[in-house]
Amino acid sequence: MIRQVLVMSKSKIFYLANEKDVSKLPVVGQSCDDVLNTQALAFTSVLSRHLLNDKFKMQSEIVALGFWLRKSNLAKQFTSASVGTTKPIGLVVHYTPANVDTMFVYSWICSLVMGNCNVIRLNSTLSALQNFLLEAIFDVLSKPEFDELALSNIFVQYDRNNEVVANSLSQLADGRVLWGGDESVLSIRRLPIKPRCRDISFADRYSASLIDGDELSKEDIQKIAEGFYRDLHPFEQQACSSPKIVFWLGEKEHFDSFFIEVDSLFKEKPAITLKNEQLITQQSLALTNRVESCDVYNTLSVVTVNAQFPLDINIHTGNFTLWVVPISQLTDLERYVDEKLQTLTYAGIAQEKLIKFLMKPSIKGIDRVVPIGNALAFSQIWDGYGLTNQLTRRIEVQ
Amino acid sequence: MSELSYRHNLDTLFEAGFFSLNQSQKSTILLNCFRYLHVHHAARCEEYQRISALMSSDLKGYEDLPYLAVRLFKLHELKSIPNIDVFKTLTSSGTTGQIPARIFLDKETSARQSKVLVNIMQQFIGKQRLPMLIIDSPSSLKNAKFSARNAGIQGMAFFGREHAYALHEDMSLNLEVVNQFVEKHKDKPVLLFGFTFMVWLNFIQALKKQKVQLSFNEGKLVHSGGWKKLIQQQVSNDIFKETVYQVTQIEKVHNFYGMAEQVGSVFVECEKGYLHAPPFADLIIRDPYTLKPMLNGETGLIQVLSVIPTSYPGYSLLTEDVGTVLGEDDCKCGRLGRYFRVEGRLPKTEVRGCSDTAGVSHV
Structure with a gap:
């Protein structure tokens, strides 16, 4: 229903056709609120309760968002935001990713809680999950106690080829949050902006896991497999933070049983196209790398490659395929860590050891290191940015 | 071996x-x-x-x-001959409209394709070359590249003589040419060939719209190219054949299944519809x-x-x-x-x- 919604009504999606529509957005001229203002915090609590309602319980992505929005979690996220001398930056325009349905809400909420006004640019076609989510958001925003927030947080759509609208909206921004592939991000960055506009770009990234086979015991497998499944299953492995590569360190005794266990957690019938897509990826990989073995399970496709050859992540299409690189020591990882590697989830290996490795000057990638199972847990520090920092300005007082 | x-x-x-x-x-x-x-x-x-x-x-x-996986030919250049032996490169248009497949032929494979195609088709349409109406525009052959479309037409053109093209460049029906063809070959065996969707939309539907009734009592229609668009319009093979018969009197209709990645060895529909x-x-x-x-x-x-x-x-x-x-x-x-x-x-x-x-x- 949301898609046909009325132009220019409170708390709904505004369709922007021309410059005038942009300049008439209620958010224009609104003043910001305080960092961690009470209305924003009240809103996030109500939204959290709303999303944790039973009717969404089948939507694990929405439930995860609901948990993230809980007061206790947000308090943890925003402890670094010092009240007193920190102020919002103004109007933030968010360019949302088309298909990782809940992602934009996280960065929007960070901006909202920091007191900014926000315009959220939505895709012209919304997924079912996004429709669900927006309906929930609008339900909460339309409560009388959030009148002001509804005026300063505006959802818009416009035709992707409408340059005039794209330009004028971009020029309103004091900060822009850009989700998307490299190309989309670059094309948004070419739009005109205010001289001091800040860009927070979340472009193409991918993620990997590190499992220390020497430390793995039979008892650990189930727990680690459950965590691994949690990282892999939502968004069909398409989220940047879902692992695509597994670095298997040392002993391979539990290798097979680990992947069998992960595979057994997939309960729904896989897509009819899945095995063919996996075959294409296997065969494409075999052209450039030496594939040692392919283990094809009900859902998973586990392709073990020879660590002597480079991996081209561009040919990895997700589809519940894992490329496994067996390594014999942590430093073997080095050659695989490029700037696009975002998250490294780990199991069986000591944190200090990892930190020591990451601190080597030659390591250019990896912005997050989290235990297996937490890959998708959004934190206000993302892709190496501190969002609360980026979305506020700090007044120096001497 | x-x-x-x-x-x-x-x-x-x-x-x-x-x-x-x-x-x-x-x-x-x-x-x-x-x-x-x-x-x-x-x-x-x-x-x-x-x-x-x-x-x-x-x-x-x-x-x-x-x-x-057939898609590999869209993603990679795969060949078993040195570059110098590449005689022809076939590209598939591909319904997805994205990257075309590239198929590298040497003289031998190319000759084998033609020979096999002739052998198969003759068993359905006979050895005699018939007057042929091609349901396409003559300009589609002028495209420099060997797309699957013009390779298909060229391959099939071999089975006919006195070729006429039933469509204008903009894919509209060239009624003048069609009428001339009918006039000249009335009640004689003729061969019609086209891509399934174009035969349906640009020929059969266009004739119907203009209320033109043809009588190719001795005609054979060969068509190929996939049913995707027709299925979307709920047109089954039975409906297709029935309508073709109503509009053109052609009883012998042979669909065939084939692809740019394996040109030549086509799978042809028999009189029983398989x-x-x-x-x-x-x-x-x-x-x-x-x-x-x-x-x-x-x-x-x-x-x-x-x-x-x-x-x-x-x-x-x-x-x-x-x-x-x-x-x-x-x-x-x-x-x-x-x-x-x-x-x-x-x-x-x-x-x-x-x-x-x-x-x-x-x-």
């Missing part, structure tokens, strides 16, 4: 036709050819060698033969959920096998088409071997991901 016996086996197949080899005799000969082609490509195409090394090496039956594996080719059906071979009567992904390609590693391909083998050696039309039905294509996989922003093209 040596190259010599591969050639010898091909000769046998050229002699055989549709009525002399039953499935078991045919598959014995073909399997020998495929084993030869496997060794041939593994020795000459490193990519094929690497991929086939991941699969079974004990080639006891069709189902043990390595197969390439597609037949010709002597030079065969198919197996694989379960889309496991890629394991399925039984006759079960519906799954079509793997096509062809004895033709030596210049590129495409003798065994897993297509993205879905079909059912309905039986072997017992089609009511009398042809031996496997007969089947194509049910459609695999749905397109929806790509989700962070790397796809709200359709931004701010350029």
Whole structure:
């Protein structure tokens, strides 16, 4: 229903056709609120309760968002935001990713809680999950106690080829949050902006896991497999933070049983196209790398490659395929860590050891290191940015 | 098996036709050819060698033969000949409208394609070259590249003479040409050829709209190119044939299934409405959920096998088409071997991901 919604009504999606529509957005001229203002915090609590309602319980992505929005979690996220001398930056325009349905809400909420006004640019076609989510958001925003927030947080759509609208909206921004592939991000960055506009770009990234086979015991497998499944299953492995590569360190005794266990957690019938897509990826990989073995399970496709050859992540299409690189020591990882590697989830290996490795000057990638199972847990520090920092300005007082 | 016996086996197949080899005799000969082609490509195409090394090496039956995903030809340049021997490069238009497949032919493979196509088609439309109406515009042949479309037309044009083109450049009906053709060849055997969707939309529907009734009592219509768009319009093969008959009086309609990646060894629809594996080719059906071979009567992904390609590693391909083998050696039309039905294509996989922003093209 949301898609046909009325132009220019409170708390709904505004369709922007021309410059005038942009300049008439209620958010224009609104003043910001305080960092961690009470209305924003009240809103996030109500939204959290709303999303944790039973009717969404089948939507694990929405439930995860609901948990993230809980007061206790947000308090943890925003402890670094010092009240007193920190102020919002103004109007933030968010360019949302088309298909990782809940992602934009996280960065929007960070901006909202920091007191900014926000315009959220939505895709012209919304997924079912996004429709669900927006309906929930609008339900909460339309409560009388959030009148002001509804005026300063505006959802818009416009035709992707409408340059005039794209330009004028971009020029309103004091900060822009850009989700998307490299190309989309670059094309948004070419739009005109205010001289001091800040860009927070979340472009193409991918993620990997590190499992220390020497430390793995039979008892650990189930727990680690459950965590691994949690990282892999939502968004069909398409989220940047879902692992695509597994670095298997040392002993391979539990290798097979680990992947069998992960595979057994997939309960729904896989897509009819899945095995063919996996075959294409296997065969494409075999052209450039030496594939040692392919283990094809009900859902998973586990392709073990020879660590002597480079991996081209561009040919990895997700589809519940894992490329496994067996390594014999942590430093073997080095050659695989490029700037696009975002998250490294780990199991069986000591944190200090990892930190020591990451601190080597030659390591250019990896912005997050989290235990297996937490890959998708959004934190206000993302892709190496501190969002609360980026979305506020700090007044120096001497 | 040596190259010599591969050639010898091909000769046998050229002699055989549709009525002399039953499935078991045919598959014995073909399997020998495929084993030869496997060794041939593994020795000459490193990519094929690497991929086939991941699969079974004990080639006891069709189902043990390595197969390439047909989309690989869109993603990579795969050939088993040195560049200097490339005689022709075929490109598929591909309904997806994205990257075309590139198929590299040397003189031998190209000649074999034509020879096989002639052998197969003659068994459906006869040896005599008939006056031919091509349901396309003459300009579609002028496109410099060897797209599957003009390769298809050129290949089929061989079976006709006095070619006339039924469509204008903008794909509208050229009634003048059609009328001239009718006038000249009234009640004589003629051949019509076109791509399924164009035959339906630009020819049959256009004739209907203009209330033109043709009478090709002795006509044969051959068409190919996929049913995707017709299925969307709820047009089945039966409706297609019935409408063709009403508008043109043509009773003999032969659809054929084939692809740029295996030009030549086409699967032609018989008088009973079933597609037949010709002597030079065969198919197996694989379960889309496991890629394991399925039984006759079960519906799954079509793997096509062809004895033709030596210049590129495409003798065994897993297509993205879905079909059912309905039986072997017992089609009511009398042809031996496997007969089947194509049910459609695999749905397109929806790509989700962070790397796809709200359709931004701010350029």
